[in-house]
Amino acid sequence: MALTGRAGLLAALGIAVVLFAPRPGAALAGVCLLLAAGILVDLAFAGAVRPLRFHRSGDTLIRLGQRATVELVVENPGGRRVRGLLRDAWPPSAGATPRTAAIDVPAGERRRIVVTLAPTRRGDRSSAAVTVRSVGPLGLAARQGSHQAPWTVRVLPPFLSRKHLPSRLARLRELDGRHPALVRGQGTEFDSLREYVVGDDVRSIDWRATARRNDVVVRTWRPERDRRVLIVLDTGRTSAGRVGEAPTPMAGAAPTGGGLLAGPDALPTPGWPRLDWSMDAALLLAALAARAGDRVDFLAHDRAVRAWVSGASRTELLSSLVSAMAPIEAELVEADAQGMVAAVLSRAKRRCLVVLLTDLNAAALDEGLMPVLPQLSSRHLVLVAGVSDPRVAAMAGRRGTAEELYDAAAAEQAQLGRRRITARLRRHGVEVVDAPPDDIAPALADAYLALKAAGRL
Amino acid sequence: MSVETRPPQAGESYATSPTVRSVWRSGRGIALVGVLAVIAAVIGLLIGPDRGPARPLDPDDASLSGSKALAELLRDRGVTVDRVDSVAAAAAKAATGDRVLVITDTAYHDEFALTAIPGDRLIVGDLLGLPVLAPGVRMEPDFARPRSREPACGLPAATAAGSAYLGGPVMRGPAGATACYPAGDGHLLVRFTHGGGVTTVVGDGGFMTNQRLAEDGNAALALNLIGTGKPVTWLVRPDEPPALDLPGEQGRSMHDLMPGNIRWAVYMAIIALAVTAFWRGRRLGPVVAERLPVIVRAAETVEGRGRLYRARRARGRAADALREGTIDRLVPRLGLASGAGRHEVVAALAARTGQDPQQLGAVLYGPPPDHDAGLVALAGHLDAIERQVIEP
Numbered sequence: 147m148a149l150t151g152r153a154g155l156l157a158a159l160g161i162a163v164v165l166f167a168p169r170p171g172a173a174l175a176g177v178c179l180l181l182a183a184g185i186l187v188d189l190a191f192a193g194a195v196r197p198l199r200f201h202r203s204g205d206t207l208i209r210l211g212q213r214a215t216v217e218l219v220v221e222n223p224g225g226r227r228v229r230g231l232l233r234d235a236w237p238p239s240a241g242a243t244p245r246t247a248a249i250d251v252p253a254g255e256r257r258r259i260v261v262t263l264a265p266t267r268r269g270d271r272s273s274a275a276v277t278v279r280s281v282g283p284l285g286l287a288a289r290q291g292s293h294q295a296p297w298t299v300r301v302l303p304p305f306l307s308r309k310h311l312p313s314r315l316a317r318l319r320e321l322d323g324r325h326p327a328l329v330r331g332q333g334t335e336f337d338s339l340r341e342y343v344v345g346d347d348v349r350s351i352d353w354r355a356t357a358r359r360n361d362v363v364v365r366t367w368r369p370e371r372d373r374r375v376l377i378v379l380d381t382g383r384t385s386a387g388r389v390g391e392a393p394t395p396m397a398g399a400a401p402t403g404g405g406l407l408a409g410p411d412a413l414p415t416p417g418w419p420r421l422d423w424s425m426d427a428a429l430l431l432a433a434l435a436a437r438a439g440d441r442v443d444f445l446a447h448d449r450a451v452r453a454w455v456s457g458a459s460r461t462e463l464l465s466s467l468v469s470a471m472a473p474i475e476a477e478l479v480e481a482d483a484q485g486m487v488a489a490v491l492s493r494a495k496r497r498c499l500v501v502l503l504t505d506l507n508a509a510a511l512d513e514g515l516m517p518v519l520p521q522l523s524s525r526h527l528v529l530v531a532g533v534s535d536p537r538v539a540a541m542a543g544r545r546g547t548a549e550e551l552y553d554a555a556a557a558e559q560a561q562l563g564r565r566r567i568t569a570r571l572r573r574h575g576v577e578v579v580d581a582p583p584d585d586i587a588p589a590l591a592d593a594y595l596a597l598k599a600a601g602r603l
Numbered sequence: 604m605s606v607e608t609r610p611p612q613a614g615e616s617y618a619t620s621p622t623v624r625s626v627w628r629s630g631r632g633i634a635l636v637g638v639l640a641v642i643a644a645v646i647g648l649l650i651g652p653d654r655g656p657a658r659p660l661d662p663d664d665a666s667l668s669g670s671k672a673l674a675e676l677l678r679d680r681g682v683t684v685d686r687v688d689s690v691a692a693a694a695a696k697a698a699t700g701d702r703v704l705v706i707t708d709t710a711y712h713d714e715f716a717l718t719a720i721p722g723d724r725l726i727v728g729d730l731l732g733l734p735v736l737a738p739g740v741r742m743e744p745d746f747a748r749p750r751s752r753e754p755a756c757g758l759p760a761a762t763a764a765g766s767a768y769l770g771g772p773v774m775r776g777p778a779g780a781t782a783c784y785p786a787g788d789g790h791l792l793v794r795f796t797h798g799g800g801v802t803t804v805v806g807d808g809g810f811m812t813n814q815r816l817a818e819d820g821n822a823a824l825a826l827n828l829i830g831t832g833k834p835v836t837w838l839v840r841p842d843e844p845p846a847l848d849l850p851g852e853q854g855r856s857m858h859d860l861m862p863g864n865i866r867w868a869v870y871m872a873i874i875a876l877a878v879t880a881f882w883r884g885r886r887l888g889p890v891v892a893e894r895l896p897v898i899v900r901a902a903e904t905v906e907g908r909g910r911l912y913r914a915r916r917a918r919g920r921a922a923d924a925l926r927e928g929t930i931d932r933l934v935p936r937l938g939l940a941s942g943a944g945r946h947e948v949v950a951a952l953a954a955r956t957g958q959d960p961q962q963l964g965a966v967l968y969g970p971p972p973d974h975d976a977g978l979v980a981l982a983g984h985l986d987a988i989e990r991q992v993i994e995p
Contacts, residue, residue, distance in 0.1 A: 149878060149882040149885065150882060153882060157871070157875035157878040158879075160871050160875060163871075164870075165864050165868040166864070170868065171867055173867070174870060177871065181878070195620075196620070196622070199615070231887060233887045233888045235889065237892075238891065238893055246887060274888075275619065275888050275889055290885070292888055292889065293617060293618050293619060293620075294617055295616035387899055387900065387901025387903075388900050388901060416898050417900070476897075505901075535901045537902040545979075545982055548976070548979055549913055551925070551982050552910075552913040552917070553909035555909070555912060555922070555925050556906070556911075556924070558925055559924040560905045562931055
């Protein structure tokens with residue numbers, strides 16, 4: 147049950163009545179009895195909340211940054227009209243509006259309420275409860291009750307880097323159609339024979355075919371198709387660090403600009419976690435590799451396997467990837483590199499390109515990945531991609547006062563450690579992509595295209 | 604992008620609020636226990652002794668600090684003990700004959716009216732108005748800790764009782780007074796003749812309480828002091844202290860001037876407040892909790908290290924980091940292998956920039972600067988060298 151403002155007003159009027167009544171004690175008892183009687187009448191004659199039924203329809207999948215519309219149909223099978231307030235409760239980061247809605251459902255009828263969700267982070271957002279407050283005929287008291295009307299909206303990663311996809315696809319086509327280098331590499335296959343033109347490598351002349359015809363004929367090769375790419379996403383503690391500037395406002399982020407904090411000393415907005423930037427890069431790489439005819443698998447791992455997508459067909463690869471990525475959050479535990487390598491080795495039987503999206507943190511890699519890296523790089527081609535922090539780069543460039551120089555020295559040390567671990571990884575035959583958040587996705591795509599062009603896949 | 608995997612959706616809605624029946628079913632055990640507890644408490648109050656707050660040295664109080672035991676002892680010896688709580692009542696008793704007046708509290712009594720009552724007196728403790736009741740008794744600033752003490756005097760009542768539990772303020776009697784139980788510079792019991800009766804002042808009433816009466820010679824001392832055969836008037840603190848209402852003009856307090864309706868209106872206001880609070884306080888549905896991801900900026904560790912350098916003025920480490928960073932960037936540009944030694948780097952750099960190798964060596968490998976200005980200058984030199992190599 148619940149009371150309304152009208153009950154409070156009635157009680158407040160009662161104060162005046164008691165104040166001027168000739169027999170205040172009796173007046174107080176009278177006012178209280180009147181109030182109690184009104185409340186009881188309201189509770190007795192308010193429309194019942196328990197028998198209400200709810201039906202939902204609407205969006206179940208949206209990308210971060212889009213709005214979802216969920217319809218809620220209230221059906222009143224009871225004998226009395228249900229008039230009052232309805233609250234469709236969602237988690238705060240679902241950004242549900244309106245918070246409450248006035249409803250008036252006559253007996254035996256149904257009404258529709260439209261709730262708009264503007265989620266501020268990835269993942270599954272489930273409706274928590276639907277609460278109805280049904281006010282009685284006098285408007286003094288209301289019956290109240292909650293229902294579960296389950297509905298889940300999955301908020302997918304936004305895949306912002308898809309703007310880079312057309313240009314990379316153009317380069318891929320160029321790679322495909324071009325007499326690819328006429329150099330026969332490990333990952334190339336025979337494409338066709340064509341006439342020799344000046345400038346072609348004489349080593350690629352096919353003498354047997356030339357002998358059968360009057361023209362000199364060369365063999366062309368193209369990058370081999372149906373290679374395997376395994377994208378491994380590190381969801382350990384290093385992936386929780388926020389870098390760059392969030393393209394969409396994220397839940398829990400401090401409001402930007404304005405307020406008392408605005409000013410030179412204000413903390414910069416925390417940006418996006420490395421994990422989200424890595425996902426963005428992984429999606430671009432997956433889209434590109436799928437178009438290039440390669441098979442893409444996906445593994446998310448910290449101390450256990452968080453997600454595993456394998457054998458998705460070319461058309462449904464991206465949708466299954468974003469769906470698998472949506473609920474993944476960075477876990478605040480140290481990633482288990484040994485377990486990750488074991489998971490990769492058990493899943494990838496044939497040689498493949500293992501793209502490891504992690505942070506190039508010297509301490510974390512020394513402890514974790516470096517000791518087990520040879521197991522991986524001996525069987526597979528390994529590419530490590532790390533999102534660098536533009537803020538550290540900006541700090542390293544600071545000059546002027548001694549205070550700023552101490553910051554610059556600290557940043558310089560961090561960058562030095564990064565460069566050294568990169569050099570060590572390269573010595574192990576591992577490809578390394580180290581780019582700021584805005585560039586990581588195209589840089590990773592370019593690295594993939596370079597490997598493909600060189601026939602190293 | 605076609606999307607085929609969908610998050611799970613359930614079908615029908617169902618009510619989650621508890622029904623009246625389920626609330627009754629789950630709560631009846633607790634309600635039963637509560638009702639039993641209330642019944643037990645009511646019965647306990649009804650059959651139990653009426654114990655108010657402790658009233659020290661009250662002849663009707665059976666608590667540890669009361670004196671009911673002493674009063675009963677006196678009655679056993681045929682001494683009448685009358686408990687009074689006002690000066691007027693004490694004066695009325697005094698009018699019936701020669702009595703002993705025991706004064707244990709004067710906080711709410713008029714000491715000048717008390718002095719008008721004739722007869723023997725026993726004044727217990729350092730009471731308000733003691734100089735009026737017992738003129739000539741001087742209080743020393745010392746305070747004796749209550750403990751068992753020897754009488755050490757010629758007063759028969761005390762010597763017969765022997766050691767007693769006494770303490771309190773140290774006193775000096777007027778000339779001709781008998782003083783017992785010495786402590787510090789004075790005594791703890793003073794007896795002298797005043798206004799036609801014998802006045803006895805003791806520093807502390809501990810020996811008369813129910814708790815201490817059975818120890819030492821406490822009971823004997825108390826009986827000797829009070830039980831001289833005369834009826835006893837025992838003046839205690841009033842059961843209901845007079846209200847502190849200050850009367851206004853025409854002797855009417857604010858309470859008298861207020862109309863009777865106000866009190867009822869205040870009750871009604873409290874009810875209205877409760878109704879309003881319930882209206883505003885009732886939430887529309889549950890609070891929805893959510894597990895949010897942590898917000899930690901990746902640059903925080905680097906910033907923290909910078910602040911540590913700053914706090915410790917770690918010029919050596921800062922200079923090393925800046926130099927190593929510069930050399931690390933310069934080495935590939937100079938065409939050297941990554942493990943190039945100091946002399947190779949300086950030589951190659953001198954060849955490229957045309958600067959003095961000595962000076963370059965001092966900038967790149969010299970000792971750390973010994974003040975902040977030196978660090979700033981070093982950073983400037985390093986930047987200049989790097990610029991020269993990158994943009995010849």
